[in-house]
Amino acid sequence: MPFFIISILMQVCLVVHIVKTGRNTTWIWIVVMLPLAGALAYLIVEVLPDMFGSHGGRAATRIIQQKLNPNKSLKAAAQNYAIADTVQNSAQLAQEMLGKGMFVEAGKLYENCLKGVHEDDPYLMHGLAQALFGQNKFQAVKSLLDELIQKNPDFKNADAHLLYARTLEALGEQGALEEYQVLHGYYPGPEASYRLAVFLRQLGRIDEANLILQEIMKKALYAGKHYIRQHRVWIKKTKAEIASRPRQSSSEQEI
Numbered sequence: 001m002p003f004f005i006i007s008i009l010m011q012v013c014l015v016v017h018i019v020k021t022g023r024n025t026t027w028i029w030i031v032v033m034l035p036l037a038g039a040l041a042y043l044i045v046e047v048l049p050d051m052f053g054s055h056g057g058r059a060a061t062r063i064i065q066q067k068l069n070p071n072k073s074l075k076a077a078a079q080n081y082a083i084a085d086t087v088q089n090s091a092q093l094a095q096e097m098l099g100k101g102m103f104v105e106a107g108k109l110y111e112n113c114l115k116g117v118h119e120d121d122p123y124l125m126h127g128l129a130q131a132l133f134g135q136n137k138f139q140a141v142k143s144l145l146d147e148l149i150q151k152n153p154d155f156k157n158a159d160a161h162l163l164y165a166r167t168l169e170a171l172g173e174q175g176a177l178e179e180y181q182v183l184h185g186y187y188p189g190p191e192a193s194y195r196l197a198v199f200l201r202q203l204g205r206i207d208e209a210n211l212i213l214q215e216i217m218k219k220a221l222y223a224g225k226h227y228i229r230q231h232r233v234w235i236k237k238t239k240a241e242i243a244s245r246p247r248q249s250s251s252e253q254e255i
Helices: 003-020 026-033 035-050 054-070 072-083 087-099 104-114 122-136 138-151 158-171 175-186 191-202 207-221 225-230 232-243
Strands: none
Touching: 003 026, 003 035, 026 087, 035 138, 072 087, 087 104, 087 175, 104 122, 122 138, 122 158, 122 175, 158 175, 158 191, 175 191, 191 232, 207 225, 207 232, 225 232
């Protein structure tokens, strides 16, 4: 369908919404005269605030804000860091950099944070490990995570555990399978289970891998739409893995 027709339909729907909800009629002229910008402005200013009370509304708002200004959080963190070079601001900026793939820069910030009273902070050490992993410095990641748990034996973090398993896999160490199997039993979400299945397939243990992939899809089927949205990336990857084998159940295709 041509973009022009879609634009017209969108305008009609928004005008109907404006009238039905009793909004200021000025919005009608804004939507009509500025098709794309006006529609976007109406959605952000009028529609989304009404949805703030729901999880879906907050999620939709975050998505739109991210599309409009993808570097907003990074810029805000950088500004806070420029104003005050504190450990908290440094760690926040480093975390934003990790999300943008700026692993070298994030690593330097984490290293600067790991001093004095924060020398053994497990969250900062985990952050640095993530940055090193992004640089493919797997041996350094393993050493750092070993040190983390040695100095913080009570620290429990599923993401750090998964990072350790992935590091062992990257290094070709046998302990990777055991770590993935433990994660499969408690990790929130399907990522760890998916990685275990892929790893098992690489080891030639196809039947075991396929069973785990089926488990992921069954859980997604019964968990509902929120779970599927939250873990969309890993469910999509699981589908791709399942599609690469000869048989695929109809229940898996419905999600």
